Amino acid sequence: MRAVTWQGKRKVSVDEVPDPTIEQPTDAIIKVTSTNICGSDLHLYEVLGAFMTPGDILGHEPMGVVEEVGSETGDLKVGDRVVIPFQISCGSCYMCDSSLYTQCETTQVRDQGMGAALFGFSSLYGAVPGGQAEYLRVPQAQFTHIKVPEGPSDSRFVYLSDVLPTAWQGVEYASVPDGGSLTVLGLGPIGDMAARIAHARGIRVIGVDRVPERLERLRARGIEVIDLDAVDDIGEEIRIRTDGRGTDSVLDAVGMEAHGSPVATVLQQVTSVLPDALAQPLLQNAGVDRLSAVLSAIDIVRRGGTVALTGVYGGTADPLPLLTMFDKQIQLRMGQANVKKWVPDILPLLGDDDPLGVDSFATHELPLEQAPHAYDIFQKKQDGAVKIILKP
Ligand SMILES: NC(=O)c1ccc[n+]([C@@H]2O[C@H](COP(=O)([O-])OP(=O)(O)OC[C@H]3O[C@@H](n4cnc5c(N)ncnc54)[C@H](O)[C@@H]3O)[C@@H](O)[C@H]2O)c1
Numbered sequence: 001m002r003a004v005t006w007q008g009k010r011k012v013s014v015d016e017v018p019d020p021t022i023e024q025p026t027d028a029i030i031k032v033t034s035t036n037i038c039g040s041d042l043h044l045y046e047v048l049g050a051f052m053t054p055g056d057i058l059g060h061e062p063m064g065v066v067e068e069v070g071s072e073t074g075d076l077k078v079g080d081r082v083v084i085p086f087q088i089s090c091g092s093c094y095m096c097d098s099s100l101y102t103q104c105e106t107t108q109v110r111d112q113g114m115g116a117a118l119f120g121f122s123s124l125y126g127a128v129p130g131g132q133a134e135y136l137r138v139p140q141a142q143f144t145h146i147k148v149p150e151g152p153s154d155s156r157f158v159y160l161s162d163v164l165p166t167a168w169q170g171v172e173y174a175s176v177p178d179g180g181s182l183t184v185l186g187l188g189p190i191g192d193m194a195a196r197i198a199h200a201r202g203i204r205v206i207g208v209d210r211v212p213e214r215l216e217r218l219r220a221r222g223i224e225v226i227d228l229d230a231v232d233d234i235g236e237e238i239r240i241r242t243d244g245r246g247t248d249s250v251l252d253a254v255g256m257e258a259h260g261s262p263v264a265t266v267l268q269q270v271t272s273v274l275p276d277a278l279a280q281p282l283l284q285n286a287g288v289d290r291l292s293a294v295l296s297a298i299d300i301v302r303r304g305g306t307v308a309l310t311g312v313y314g315g316t317a318d319p320l321p322l323l324t325m326f327d328k329q330i331q332l333r334m335g336q337a338n339v340k341k342w343v344p345d346i347l348p349l350l351g352d353d354d355p356l357g358v359d360s361f362a363t364h365e366l367p368l369e370q371a372p373h374a375y376d377i378f379q380k381k382q383d384g385a386v387k388i389i390l391k392p
């Protein structure tokens, strides 16, 4: 089959690889019909390369049709139309019983000290072959799937794999009080969708980014936006707009490739040319995150407010302003989204009236073969690329 593989820093290719096969009774194989590129893939493309091996199949936002099932895949049948969550979870362990599917104890990547295995997400998360391919082996398939109805096009449902539940959890974790306000930092697919969800709930949303077309997508939906490059101090600008206080909550949907931290950029460049054995501990322990978005979030949030981190951060030793966080009495919540926890809440919003605008959410739909071009324009934010669906 054809699959998108990681080949090195900023280098992916589309190659012929062996078809996946059923390896465990709980496996299923799906024929992929749509498969998105995510901001998380850009971390692997650029800064987390030390955890990748050339030839690794990328991708964790697929949907398709069940092609083959093992003997223990529950009610999953050949021919079912399914979206596959980005995390692999069993549905029956202690963590899954608490709907903490990203912490599944059956699939936890214990040798790396990490939570549930993820598709296409480096050795840190189990080195599981990903879904930017013609076929995908789905482990723990008895639970790791979302059945969706026939009829509407893939774009209606494909964001259930990641964007929708991640944005939803971000808004939940931001704990905006009734009649309250939320700053969303970063208007990539995740921040954009979170802003739409919060706006639909009647929350006052202020979206922040520096890419004109990303700001425009929200402005066109009647959402207040600020161009980061047009203001001197984003915290000050938001306090001016909120009676000097800051918003009740802030959602960081930027992650470790935030714009504005030159020192970390140098460290990222250094680790990207070191051999993996040296770069991995440096990335994990010395911490090379670019914290500018988190630091903005801590500055922007009002005293006693909540900061939610949806953006992915990689290191462990970054300095955080603990004194300010303590003094402002900030609550902080974060983590990978527990996809299936939120699906029942989201499905009613995926009807023909399309209140969240999912049918027109993707800016590009490209053949799988064009993945190298797609990664390039998504990373460089060229050609208006905000969300790209690949078609195998
Ligand atoms: N928690 C989860 O389960 C989960 C799931 C999916 C994605 N993510 C993470 O969410 C983050 C966003 O994903 P995406 O697909 O939207 O990616 P993206 O890279 O397209 O979006 C990031 C946006 O942040 C903007 N930005 C950069 N620096 C900024 C700053 N200092 N202030 C404000 N905006 C800034 C960029 O211009 C860009 O538009 C990534 O870190 C991704 O890994 C987390």
Ligand SMILES: [Zn+2]
Pocket: 037, 038, 039, 040, 041, 060, 061, 086, 162, 163
């Ligand atoms: Zn994703």
Ligand SMILES: [Zn+2]
Pocket: 089, 090, 091, 092, 093, 094, 095, 096, 103, 104, 105, 106, 107
């Ligand atoms: Zn589990």
